[in-house]
Amino acid sequence: MGRALVWDATCVDSLAASHLPSTSQKAAAAAESAQMLKRPKMFLLRQAVSNARQLAPSVRAMSSKGPLVDLTVDNDGVAIMTLQRPPVNSLNLDLLKEISKSLDDVAKNKSRGMILTSSSPTVFSAGLDIMEMYKPDMKRAEEFWTTLQDVWFKLYGSSFATAAAINGHAPAGGCLLSMSCEYRAMVGGKFTIGLNETALGIVAPKWFMDTMCRTISMRQAELALTTAKMFTVDEALKCELIDEIATDKADAINKCKTFLKKFEKIPPLARAITKLKMREEPIKNLQTSRQADVQEFLSFLKNPKVQQSLEMYIQALKQKAAK
Amino acid sequence: MGRALVWDATCVDSLAASHLPSTSQKAAAAAESAQMLKRPKMFLLRQAVSNARQLAPSVRAMSSKGPLVDLTVDNDGVAIMTLQRPPVNSLNLDLLKEISKSLDDVAKNKSRGMILTSSSPTVFSAGLDIMEMYKPDMKRAEEFWTTLQDVWFKLYGSSFATAAAINGHAPAGGCLLSMSCEYRAMVGGKFTIGLNETALGIVAPKWFMDTMCRTISMRQAELALTTAKMFTVDEALKCELIDEIATDKADAINKCKTFLKKFEKIPPLARAITKLKMREEPIKNLQTSRQADVQEFLSFLKNPKVQQSLEMYIQALKQKAAK
Amino acid sequence: MGRALVWDATCVDSLAASHLPSTSQKAAAAAESAQMLKRPKMFLLRQAVSNARQLAPSVRAMSSKGPLVDLTVDNDGVAIMTLQRPPVNSLNLDLLKEISKSLDDVAKNKSRGMILTSSSPTVFSAGLDIMEMYKPDMKRAEEFWTTLQDVWFKLYGSSFATAAAINGHAPAGGCLLSMSCEYRAMVGGKFTIGLNETALGIVAPKWFMDTMCRTISMRQAELALTTAKMFTVDEALKCELIDEIATDKADAINKCKTFLKKFEKIPPLARAITKLKMREEPIKNLQTSRQADVQEFLSFLKNPKVQQSLEMYIQALKQKAAK
Numbered sequence: 001m002g003r004a005l006v007w008d009a010t011c012v013d014s015l016a017a018s019h020l021p022s023t024s025q026k027a028a029a030a031a032e033s034a035q036m037l038k039r040p041k042m043f044l045l046r047q048a049v050s051n052a053r054q055l056a057p058s059v060r061a062m063s064s065k066g067p068l069v070d071l072t073v074d075n076d077g078v079a080i081m082t083l084q085r086p087p088v089n090s091l092n093l094d095l096l097k098e099i100s101k102s103l104d105d106v107a108k109n110k111s112r113g114m115i116l117t118s119s120s121p122t123v124f125s126a127g128l129d130i131m132e133m134y135k136p137d138m139k140r141a142e143e144f145w146t147t148l149q150d151v152w153f154k155l156y157g158s159s160f161a162t163a164a165a166i167n168g169h170a171p172a173g174g175c176l177l178s179m180s181c182e183y184r185a186m187v188g189g190k191f192t193i194g195l196n197e198t199a200l201g202i203v204a205p206k207w208f209m210d211t212m213c214r215t216i217s218m219r220q221a222e223l224a225l226t227t228a229k230m231f232t233v234d235e236a237l238k239c240e241l242i243d244e245i246a247t248d249k250a251d252a253i254n255k256c257k258t259f260l261k262k263f264e265k266i267p268p269l270a271r272a273i274t275k276l277k278m279r280e281e282p283i284k285n286l287q288t289s290r291q292a293d294v295q296e297f298l299s300f301l302k303n304p305k306v307q308q309s310l311e312m313y314i315q316a317l318k319q320k321a322a323k
Numbered sequence: 324m325g326r327a328l329v330w331d332a333t334c335v336d337s338l339a340a341s342h343l344p345s346t347s348q349k350a351a352a353a354a355e356s357a358q359m360l361k362r363p364k365m366f367l368l369r370q371a372v373s374n375a376r377q378l379a380p381s382v383r384a385m386s387s388k389g390p391l392v393d394l395t396v397d398n399d400g401v402a403i404m405t406l407q408r409p410p411v412n413s414l415n416l417d418l419l420k421e422i423s424k425s426l427d428d429v430a431k432n433k434s435r436g437m438i439l440t441s442s443s444p445t446v447f448s449a450g451l452d453i454m455e456m457y458k459p460d461m462k463r464a465e466e467f468w469t470t471l472q473d474v475w476f477k478l479y480g481s482s483f484a485t486a487a488a489i490n491g492h493a494p495a496g497g498c499l500l501s502m503s504c505e506y507r508a509m510v511g512g513k514f515t516i517g518l519n520e521t522a523l524g525i526v527a528p529k530w531f532m533d534t535m536c537r538t539i540s541m542r543q544a545e546l547a548l549t550t551a552k553m554f555t556v557d558e559a560l561k562c563e564l565i566d567e568i569a570t571d572k573a574d575a576i577n578k579c580k581t582f583l584k585k586f587e588k589i590p591p592l593a594r595a596i597t598k599l600k601m602r603e604e605p606i607k608n609l610q611t612s613r614q615a616d617v618q619e620f621l622s623f624l625k626n627p628k629v630q631q632s633l634e635m636y637i638q639a640l641k642q643k644a645a646k
Numbered sequence: 647m648g649r650a651l652v653w654d655a656t657c658v659d660s661l662a663a664s665h666l667p668s669t670s671q672k673a674a675a676a677a678e679s680a681q682m683l684k685r686p687k688m689f690l691l692r693q694a695v696s697n698a699r700q701l702a703p704s705v706r707a708m709s710s711k712g713p714l715v716d717l718t719v720d721n722d723g724v725a726i727m728t729l730q731r732p733p734v735n736s737l738n739l740d741l742l743k744e745i746s747k748s749l750d751d752v753a754k755n756k757s758r759g760m761i762l763t764s765s766s767p768t769v770f771s772a773g774l775d776i777m778e779m780y781k782p783d784m785k786r787a788e789e790f791w792t793t794l795q796d797v798w799f800k801l802y803g804s805s806f807a808t809a810a811a812i813n814g815h816a817p818a819g820g821c822l823l824s825m826s827c828e829y830r831a832m833v834g835g836k837f838t839i840g841l842n843e844t845a846l847g848i849v850a851p852k853w854f855m856d857t858m859c860r861t862i863s864m865r866q867a868e869l870a871l872t873t874a875k876m877f878t879v880d881e882a883l884k885c886e887l888i889d890e891i892a893t894d895k896a897d898a899i900n901k902c903k904t905f906l907k908k909f910e911k912i913p914p915l916a917r918a919i920t921k922l923k924m925r926e927e928p929i930k931n932l933q934t935s936r937q938a939d940v941q942e943f944l945s946f947l948k949n950p951k952v953q954q955s956l957e958m959y960i961q962a963l964k965q966k967a968a969k
Contacts, residue, residue, distance in 0.1 A: 226807075593843070598872050
């Protein structure tokens with residue numbers, strides 16, 4: 001968008017810069033006005049983001065210490081969400097519920113952005129807790145899967161900006177959480193990341209696949225998903241599964257903050273709507289198949305062979321732990 | 324497609340070469356015949372390209388000097404379309420109308436291909452002219468947006484081959500025009516290119532996004548659109564937003580010509596239908612949502628906050644120009 | 647998927663490894679159980695793969711010598727399918743029928759995977775045999791195209807793992823066959839690969855395009871398809887049209903085997919369903935447009951200009967062979 005009549009050649013070099021609103025008032029007005037650009041189906045979204053324009057002074061009040069998720073806001077107004085369910089942040093119903101509630105808190109409190117990380121020195125998240133699948137109470141199992149879907153809707157489709165500081169292994173569901181963010185900085189060294197569901201005889205749901213296909217190429221996603229590939233940090237960087245390699249957790253968080261700072265002068269509403277228009281298709285896909293997706297998971301759990309397989313897996317883990 | 328019975332091992336090395344028709348008569352026949360490969364919905368397209376088989380001798384008659392677009396055909400039979408609305412080729416209704424008409428001329432006159440460039444030494448096109456959006460006459464605003472859609476349909480979906488010689492900055496609508504071509508050579512140095520709409524509080528329409536997602540990866544497109552990224556020439560080359568870096572405008576045009584020469588021995592109709600089959604999805608998407616897309620734009624303009632934001636922006640530009 | 651309660655920090659480093667089932671019994675159970683993850687529309691698929699869990703002892707019985715396709719199983723239990731229709735493996739109805747039948751044999755006999763290669767020292771496959779298109783019997787032509795579709799459905803949508811050892815030129819249909827596999831190792835040197843249909847005045851069907859767009863980027867696919875690009879081996883590796891460069895045929899086959907070995911500890915059913923979920927969209931697209939796709943091909947053959955073009959092409963080939 002340029003304004004030709006009042007421009008002369010001398011202002012051309014500052015073309016891009018001049019597009020940045022110079023006052024916060026102007027930014028707010030521009031953001032507000034952009035509301036009209038959305039399609040009707042974006043109506044609910046509009047309400048969710050309508051107040052997301054600036055960091056509110058009340059934001060530090062959001063800090064909370066839950067048993068499984070620590071949510072604080074640092075001096076820059078960035079929310080840090082730390083998963084802290086030892087030893088490996090396995091995603092059980094309780095942890096998923098706390099993540100879901102914490103995502104609501106970040107949305108309500110108008111944070112400038114959120115960084116997802118882990119309290120473990122070696123694991124970002126080990127993925128879904130198989131104890132939620134072994135001899136399950138079906139009512140709880142349904143709540144478990146529905147909550148996982150909720151977490152993905154809230155994280156992948158958040159109006160606030162998101163980044164993952166991946167400070168440990170991130171298999172399966174751990175990889176999904178990080179891919180649902182807008183940016184990934186991962187601590188270098190021995191850690192690995194990937195959707196390795198097939199190794200356990202499991203098929204990743206279509207929305208896991210969709211999320212990966214919008215992070216790396218379809219070709220690389222097919223290779224990774226079928227071979228249960230756990231990427232080293234270098235491999236992940238090369239195919240853009242992660243965006244940067246960090247030296248340690250603090251560095252990963254700093255790199256995420258540097259990413260979030262890019263939005264400082266971008267009107268938040270225009271940013272949020274742009275993000276959601278880009279992510280509209282996979283979100284709509286799960287919205288329309290949500291119930292079928294739950295039923296698929298429950299049928300899977302009811303299969304005696306699945307239960308037998310899980311029992312053997314749990315026995316193997318116990319023996320390993322006993323050594 | 325090979326013919327086994329009459330081949331022996333000695334002709335194998337010239338396999339690819341033998342696929343190239345050796346006479347223009349043959350090429351014409353092959354092109355004609357390829358008509359039957361298209362689907363019924365491609366019927367209108369077929370008519371549009373049915374005469375696009377060879378450079379007609381009449382092609383130099385196309386040369387014309389409009390006030391805002393210069394259209395000439397060079398000695399190689401390539402049409403050069405130069406945007407010349409000083410100072411920064413802001414896309415107002417008049418310029419868009421001339422571009423639209425010029426694209427019709429290129430299509431009618433069976434050019435061997437078209438190169439889009441700018442008369443400005445520093446700006447390819449600054450994008451949409453915000454004076455078309457500030458306190459607009461609604462009838463004119465509707466014509467403005469409809470004409471922009473027309474230009475995209477005609478350029479992105481052209482049956483003739485297209486390339487952009489990007490000899491200056493190309494933000495927002497300027498980036499869109501270049502991405503709608505089939506090839507991009509950009510003059511190196513300080514120039515930048517990108518869809519930076521969010522910086523102004525604006526959301527790029529879905530068809531801008533679709534066009535970018537078919538040029539660079541979805542991952543890179545999301546990053547670029549949400550952060551309003553203006554790519555340096557080196558960054559643009561790395562993620563394939565542009566295809567080549569040129570030393571100056573003449574070099575950029577030469578590189579575009581070299582690209583267009585690749586089609587010399589390709590039957591034009593098969594080439595055109597292949598291009599349009601590849602681009603069918605985004606074109607169909609806008610065709611089916613065209614009216615909604617216009618209404619979205621008009622609603623946006625009717626919002627008082629939008630008008631307020633535009634006024635502030637124009638004031639800022641005026642003050643900058645006055646210094 | 648991790649099990650937190652029984653884990654401590656010492657077992658974290660073996661996180662990925664611990665996901666690999668340690669006994670074949672467990673793998674079988676896990677595979678079986680994964681059946682429940684599929685959607686209803688995957689029902690037929692389920693039957694096709696339900697027995698694909700392990701290499702059956704009977705697998706060597708599959709070896710057969712057809713006139714046009716040689717199918718053997720090596721000591722590692724991998725099926726090697728060799729196209730052997732001299733001189734250039736042009737795909738006529740007879741060859742396509744044998745390929746189709748051989749793919750059924752591999753599926754029935756629970757092979758650990760299949761490698762597709764050629765008996766020719768210089769051509770993988772020259773693509774469709776134009777003698778099937780020149781003055782055709784329409785009933786045979788319909789069978790020809792339907793069989794080509796069948797081969798693609800069976801190869802692109804196979805439940806067993808596939809790789810192509812590309813030991814020679816692979817234009818048009820030859821490129822399609824290799825892209826339909828899950829991995830490509832190509833012998834280096836002078837050989838080329840690509841969908842070069844436009845050079846003959848032909849438009850590649852949409853499912854050829856879909857297959858390429860899921861192998862390389864859409865941007866590169868458009869460039870390649872419109873320019874009839876035959877990639878050198880180095881170019882093909884760079885844009886990921888192939889995965890590896892081999893020194894000779896034996897090396898190409900070894901590289902394919904190394905790829906197939908990655909699936910040794912992956913439960914085959916979970917692998918198969920994951921592959922098919924990833925490939926679901928293009929498969930569904932052709933399933934729903936299959937009849938229209940046949941009619942398009944037949945209309946193409948009925949066009950007198952097409953027949954004239956083919957006659958000229960055949961004459962040119964005959965003259966070349968006579969020299």
